[in-house]
Amino acid sequence: MQDTIHLHDKVKEILYSLTGITLNDNKDIMIANRLQKLKRDTKFDGNLDDLLVAVEQGRFVTEFINSFTTNKTHFFREDFHFVDLRDRVLPQFAQSGKEIKMYCSASSTGEEPYSMAMTVAEVSETLGSRIKASILATDIDTNVLQYAADGIYRYAKSSKEFPDWIKPQKYFKRRVQKNLASEEILIKVKDDLKKMITFGVLNLSDSSYPFERHEFDVIFCRNVLIYFSDVDQNKILKRLFKHLKIGGTLYLGHSESPQDLINYVTRAGQNIFVKNKDID
Ligand SMILES: C[S@@+](CC[C@H](N)C(=O)[O-])C[C@H]1O[C@@H](n2cnc3c(N)ncnc32)[C@H](O)[C@@H]1O
Structure with missing residues:
Protein backbone atom coordinates (compact mmCIF):
# COMPACT_ATOMS: atom_id res chain seq x y z
CA MET A 1 0.00 0.00 0.00
CA GLN A 2 2.76 2.39 1.05
CA ASP A 3 4.57 1.53 -2.20
CA THR A 4 1.48 2.32 -4.28
CA ILE A 5 1.07 5.70 -2.56
CA HIS A 6 4.71 6.47 -3.16
CA LEU A 7 4.46 5.39 -6.82
CA HIS A 8 1.34 7.46 -7.46
CA ASP A 9 2.81 10.51 -5.72
CA LYS A 10 5.83 10.17 -7.99
CA VAL A 11 3.56 10.07 -11.08
CA LYS A 12 1.79 13.24 -9.90
CA GLU A 13 5.09 14.99 -9.25
CA ILE A 14 6.53 14.09 -12.68
CA LEU A 15 3.28 14.91 -14.48
CA TYR A 16 3.09 18.31 -12.79
CA SER A 17 6.67 19.17 -13.64
CA LEU A 18 6.24 18.16 -17.30
CA THR A 19 2.75 19.48 -18.03
CA GLY A 20 1.38 21.51 -15.11
CA ILE A 21 -1.49 19.02 -14.80
CA THR A 22 -2.58 18.47 -11.18
CA LEU A 23 -4.17 15.05 -10.55
CA ASN A 24 -6.68 14.89 -7.68
CA ASP A 25 -6.49 12.37 -4.86
CA ASN A 26 -9.27 10.16 -6.26
CA LYS A 27 -7.33 9.19 -9.39
CA ASP A 28 -5.63 6.02 -8.09
CA ILE A 29 -7.39 3.58 -10.44
CA MET A 30 -6.73 5.83 -13.43
CA ILE A 31 -3.06 6.19 -12.49
CA ALA A 32 -2.64 2.43 -12.01
CA ASN A 33 -4.24 1.62 -15.39
CA ARG A 34 -2.30 4.22 -17.29
CA LEU A 35 1.00 3.20 -15.71
CA GLN A 36 0.41 -0.39 -16.79
CA LYS A 37 -0.43 0.78 -20.31
CA LEU A 38 2.70 2.94 -20.40
CA LYS A 39 4.78 -0.09 -19.40
CA ARG A 40 3.21 -2.17 -22.20
CA ASP A 41 3.52 0.58 -24.82
CA THR A 42 7.16 1.27 -24.03
CA LYS A 43 7.93 -2.48 -23.67
CA PHE A 44 9.86 -1.51 -20.51
CA ASP A 45 11.04 -4.66 -18.83
CA GLY A 46 11.77 -3.35 -15.30
CA ASN A 47 9.30 -2.54 -12.52
CA LEU A 48 7.13 0.58 -12.36
CA ASP A 49 9.51 2.37 -9.99
CA ASP A 50 12.32 1.91 -12.49
CA LEU A 51 10.06 3.08 -15.30
CA LEU A 52 9.43 6.35 -13.44
CA VAL A 53 13.13 6.76 -12.78
CA ALA A 54 13.69 6.35 -16.53
CA VAL A 55 11.09 9.06 -17.24
CA GLU A 56 12.79 11.36 -14.72
CA GLN A 57 16.04 10.75 -16.56
CA GLY A 58 14.44 11.86 -19.81
CA ARG A 59 13.41 8.54 -21.41
CA PHE A 60 9.80 7.91 -22.55
CA VAL A 61 8.83 11.49 -21.72
CA THR A 62 6.50 11.87 -24.72
CA GLU A 63 4.89 8.48 -24.04
CA PHE A 64 4.45 9.43 -20.37
CA ILE A 65 2.76 12.73 -21.23
CA ASN A 66 0.55 11.12 -23.87
CA SER A 67 -0.52 8.44 -21.36
CA PHE A 68 -1.68 10.87 -18.70
CA THR A 69 -3.64 13.43 -20.73
CA THR A 70 -7.42 13.14 -20.95
CA ASN A 71 -8.58 13.82 -24.48
CA LYS A 72 -12.37 13.66 -24.35
CA THR A 73 -13.90 15.93 -26.99
CA HIS A 74 -16.50 15.91 -29.76
CA PHE A 75 -17.61 17.99 -32.73
CA PHE A 76 -19.48 21.19 -31.80
CA ARG A 77 -19.07 20.59 -28.07
CA GLU A 78 -20.87 23.45 -26.28
CA ASP A 79 -22.36 24.39 -29.62
CA TYR A 153 -13.40 9.88 -37.49
CA ARG A 154 -15.98 7.26 -36.65
CA TYR A 155 -19.46 8.60 -37.20
CA ALA A 156 -22.69 6.99 -36.09
CA LYS A 157 -25.46 8.05 -38.45
CA SER A 158 -27.90 8.19 -35.55
CA SER A 159 -25.67 10.50 -33.51
CA LYS A 160 -26.64 14.09 -32.88
CA GLU A 161 -23.03 15.27 -32.95
CA PHE A 162 -23.55 17.90 -35.65
CA PRO A 163 -26.04 20.73 -35.13
CA ASP A 164 -28.88 21.17 -37.64
CA TRP A 165 -27.09 24.02 -39.42
CA ILE A 166 -24.13 21.77 -40.37
CA LYS A 167 -24.43 19.12 -43.07
CA PRO A 168 -21.45 16.82 -42.43
CA GLN A 169 -21.50 15.46 -45.99
CA LYS A 170 -20.31 18.91 -47.16
CA TYR A 171 -17.13 18.66 -45.11
CA PHE A 172 -16.31 14.94 -44.94
CA LYS A 173 -15.74 12.14 -47.41
CA ARG A 174 -17.17 8.78 -46.59
CA ARG A 175 -14.63 5.97 -46.19
CA VAL A 176 -15.52 2.36 -46.66
CA GLN A 177 -14.37 0.21 -43.77
CA LYS A 178 -15.21 -3.33 -42.82
CA ASN A 179 -15.65 -4.51 -39.23
CA LEU A 180 -17.52 -1.45 -37.98
CA ALA A 181 -20.85 -1.56 -36.18
CA SER A 182 -23.54 -1.42 -38.85
CA GLU A 183 -24.72 2.11 -38.09
CA GLU A 184 -21.14 3.44 -37.99
CA ILE A 185 -19.08 4.77 -40.88
CA LEU A 186 -15.66 6.36 -41.14
CA ILE A 187 -15.55 9.94 -42.34
CA LYS A 188 -12.50 11.88 -43.52
CA VAL A 189 -12.18 15.65 -43.41
CA LYS A 190 -12.03 17.22 -46.88
CA ASP A 191 -8.91 19.14 -47.89
C1 LIG B 1 -10.53 17.20 -22.36
S1 LIG B 1 -9.54 17.66 -23.74
C2 LIG B 1 -10.44 19.07 -24.30
C3 LIG B 1 -10.44 19.18 -25.80
C4 LIG B 1 -11.23 20.34 -26.39
N1 LIG B 1 -10.63 21.62 -26.05
C5 LIG B 1 -12.67 20.32 -25.95
O1 LIG B 1 -13.12 21.22 -25.23
O2 LIG B 1 -13.38 19.38 -26.34
C6 LIG B 1 -8.12 18.38 -22.92
C7 LIG B 1 -6.89 18.49 -23.82
O3 LIG B 1 -5.93 19.31 -23.17
C8 LIG B 1 -4.64 18.81 -23.45
N2 LIG B 1 -3.68 19.29 -22.46
C9 LIG B 1 -3.52 18.89 -21.18
N3 LIG B 1 -2.48 19.53 -20.61
C10 LIG B 1 -1.98 20.37 -21.54
C11 LIG B 1 -0.90 21.30 -21.55
N4 LIG B 1 -0.12 21.48 -20.48
N5 LIG B 1 -0.66 21.99 -22.68
C12 LIG B 1 -1.44 21.81 -23.79
N6 LIG B 1 -2.46 20.93 -23.84
C13 LIG B 1 -2.73 20.22 -22.73
C14 LIG B 1 -4.83 17.29 -23.44
O4 LIG B 1 -3.82 16.62 -24.14
C15 LIG B 1 -6.22 17.14 -24.07
O5 LIG B 1 -6.13 16.85 -25.43
Missing part, protein backbone atom coordinates in the same frame (compact mmCIF):
# COMPACT_ATOMS: atom_id res chain seq x y z
CA PHE A 80 -23.51 27.85 -28.48
CA HIS A 81 -19.87 28.95 -28.81
CA PHE A 82 -19.95 28.09 -32.50
CA VAL A 83 -23.29 29.87 -32.86
CA ASP A 84 -21.68 32.98 -31.34
CA LEU A 85 -18.72 32.64 -33.72
CA ARG A 86 -21.18 32.27 -36.61
CA ASP A 87 -23.52 35.13 -35.73
CA ARG A 88 -21.43 37.73 -33.91
CA VAL A 89 -17.75 37.29 -34.81
CA LEU A 90 -17.43 35.96 -38.36
CA PRO A 91 -19.84 38.35 -40.13
CA GLN A 92 -17.53 41.26 -39.15
CA PHE A 93 -14.70 39.57 -41.05
CA ALA A 94 -16.89 38.75 -44.04
CA GLN A 95 -17.70 42.45 -44.22
CA SER A 96 -14.20 43.87 -43.70
CA GLY A 97 -12.41 41.27 -45.85
CA LYS A 98 -9.72 41.04 -43.15
CA GLU A 99 -8.23 37.67 -42.26
CA ILE A 100 -9.42 36.19 -38.99
CA LYS A 101 -6.71 34.47 -36.95
CA MET A 102 -7.97 31.89 -34.48
CA TYR A 103 -6.20 29.79 -31.88
CA CYS A 104 -7.42 26.51 -30.46
CA SER A 105 -5.16 25.94 -27.45
CA ALA A 106 -6.03 22.34 -26.47
CA SER A 107 -7.25 20.81 -29.70
CA SER A 108 -7.12 17.14 -28.69
CA THR A 109 -8.14 14.84 -31.58
CA GLY A 110 -9.19 17.77 -33.78
CA GLU A 111 -12.96 17.93 -33.49
CA GLU A 112 -12.82 21.43 -31.97
CA PRO A 113 -10.65 23.15 -34.65
CA TYR A 114 -12.54 21.33 -37.43
CA SER A 115 -15.79 22.64 -35.91
CA MET A 116 -14.29 26.16 -36.01
CA ALA A 117 -13.34 25.63 -39.68
CA MET A 118 -16.80 24.30 -40.59
CA THR A 119 -18.33 27.37 -38.97
CA VAL A 120 -16.11 29.63 -41.12
CA ALA A 121 -17.06 27.72 -44.28
CA GLU A 122 -20.74 27.88 -43.40
CA VAL A 123 -20.73 31.66 -42.82
CA SER A 124 -18.74 32.24 -46.02
CA GLU A 125 -21.35 30.34 -47.97
CA THR A 126 -24.34 31.98 -46.30
CA LEU A 127 -22.98 35.50 -46.74
CA GLY A 128 -21.60 34.80 -50.20
CA SER A 129 -18.11 36.09 -49.40
CA ARG A 130 -15.17 33.81 -48.66
CA ILE A 131 -13.76 34.62 -45.23
CA LYS A 132 -9.97 34.39 -45.02
CA ALA A 133 -9.28 32.36 -41.91
CA SER A 134 -6.35 30.63 -40.29
CA ILE A 135 -6.64 28.34 -37.30
CA LEU A 136 -3.69 27.30 -35.19
CA ALA A 137 -4.47 24.18 -33.19
CA THR A 138 -2.09 22.94 -30.52
CA ASP A 139 -1.97 20.32 -27.81
CA ILE A 140 0.69 18.79 -25.59
CA ASP A 141 -0.20 15.24 -26.63
CA THR A 142 1.54 14.18 -29.86
CA ASN A 143 -0.73 11.15 -30.41
CA VAL A 144 -3.91 13.21 -30.57
CA LEU A 145 -2.23 15.75 -32.84
CA GLN A 146 -1.39 13.00 -35.32
CA TYR A 147 -4.97 11.74 -35.14
CA ALA A 148 -6.25 15.28 -35.74
CA ALA A 149 -3.96 15.84 -38.72
CA ASP A 150 -5.18 12.54 -40.26
CA GLY A 151 -8.75 13.79 -39.84
CA ILE A 152 -10.51 10.41 -39.91
CA ASP A 192 -10.61 22.55 -48.05
CA LEU A 193 -11.27 22.39 -44.34
CA LYS A 194 -7.85 20.97 -43.52
CA LYS A 195 -6.13 23.80 -45.37
CA MET A 196 -7.43 26.30 -42.82
CA ILE A 197 -5.72 24.55 -39.89
CA THR A 198 -2.10 24.19 -38.76
CA PHE A 199 -1.47 21.65 -36.01
CA GLY A 200 1.47 21.87 -33.60
CA VAL A 201 2.72 20.90 -30.16
CA LEU A 202 2.52 23.46 -27.38
CA ASN A 203 2.66 23.06 -23.63
CA LEU A 204 0.36 25.59 -21.98
CA SER A 205 2.47 25.48 -18.84
CA ASP A 206 5.50 26.89 -20.73
CA SER A 207 6.48 30.27 -19.33
CA SER A 208 5.81 32.04 -22.65
CA TYR A 209 4.20 31.23 -25.99
CA PRO A 210 5.78 31.74 -29.43
CA PHE A 211 3.18 34.24 -30.70
CA GLU A 212 3.04 37.97 -31.29
CA ARG A 213 1.30 40.25 -28.82
CA HIS A 214 -2.31 40.69 -30.06
CA GLU A 215 -1.84 37.92 -32.65
CA PHE A 216 -5.28 36.32 -32.43
CA ASP A 217 -8.85 37.50 -32.99
CA VAL A 218 -10.27 34.44 -31.28
CA ILE A 219 -8.90 32.03 -28.68
CA PHE A 220 -10.59 28.78 -27.69
CA CYS A 221 -9.30 27.49 -24.34
CA ARG A 222 -11.94 24.98 -23.36
CA ASN A 223 -12.00 22.04 -20.98
CA VAL A 224 -8.28 22.10 -20.35
CA LEU A 225 -7.90 24.60 -17.48
CA ILE A 226 -9.83 22.16 -15.28
CA TYR A 227 -6.69 19.99 -15.16
CA PHE A 228 -4.65 22.78 -13.53
CA SER A 229 -4.62 24.33 -10.05
CA ASP A 230 -6.34 27.72 -9.66
CA VAL A 231 -3.00 29.49 -9.50
CA ASP A 232 -1.77 27.82 -12.70
CA GLN A 233 -5.09 28.42 -14.50
CA ASN A 234 -4.69 32.11 -13.81
CA LYS A 235 -1.12 32.13 -15.13
CA ILE A 236 -2.15 30.36 -18.36
CA LEU A 237 -5.08 32.72 -18.89
CA LYS A 238 -2.89 35.79 -18.44
CA ARG A 239 -0.29 34.41 -20.86
CA LEU A 240 -2.93 33.62 -23.48
CA PHE A 241 -4.61 36.98 -23.00
CA LYS A 242 -1.49 38.83 -24.13
CA HIS A 243 -1.89 37.27 -27.57
CA LEU A 244 -5.56 38.18 -27.94
CA LYS A 245 -6.39 41.43 -29.77
CA ILE A 246 -8.44 44.15 -28.08
CA GLY A 247 -11.97 43.31 -29.23
CA GLY A 248 -10.98 39.65 -29.67
CA THR A 249 -12.99 36.81 -28.14
CA LEU A 250 -11.98 34.20 -25.57
CA TYR A 251 -14.09 31.05 -25.28
CA LEU A 252 -13.75 29.00 -22.07
CA GLY A 253 -15.20 25.59 -21.14
CA HIS A 254 -18.44 25.24 -19.17
CA SER A 255 -16.78 24.90 -15.74
CA GLU A 256 -13.92 27.31 -16.31
CA SER A 257 -13.77 30.96 -15.27
CA PRO A 258 -11.77 33.98 -16.47
CA GLN A 259 -10.25 34.54 -12.99
CA ASP A 260 -8.12 37.73 -12.92
CA LEU A 261 -9.13 38.65 -16.48
CA ILE A 262 -12.61 39.53 -15.25
CA ASN A 263 -11.94 43.31 -15.15
CA TYR A 264 -10.43 43.31 -18.62
CA VAL A 265 -13.25 41.64 -20.52
CA THR A 266 -16.90 42.11 -21.35
CA ARG A 267 -19.12 39.05 -21.15
CA ALA A 268 -20.75 38.29 -24.51
CA GLY A 269 -22.49 35.02 -23.57
CA GLN A 270 -22.01 31.84 -21.57
CA ASN A 271 -18.25 31.66 -20.99
CA ILE A 272 -17.66 34.01 -23.93
CA PHE A 273 -15.45 37.01 -23.14
CA VAL A 274 -14.50 39.97 -25.32
CA LYS A 275 -11.22 41.65 -24.42
CA ASN A 276 -11.60 45.36 -23.75
CA LYS A 277 -8.11 46.23 -22.49
CA ASP A 278 -4.71 44.74 -21.86
CA ILE A 279 -3.93 43.42 -18.43
CA ASP A 280 -0.39 44.86 -18.35
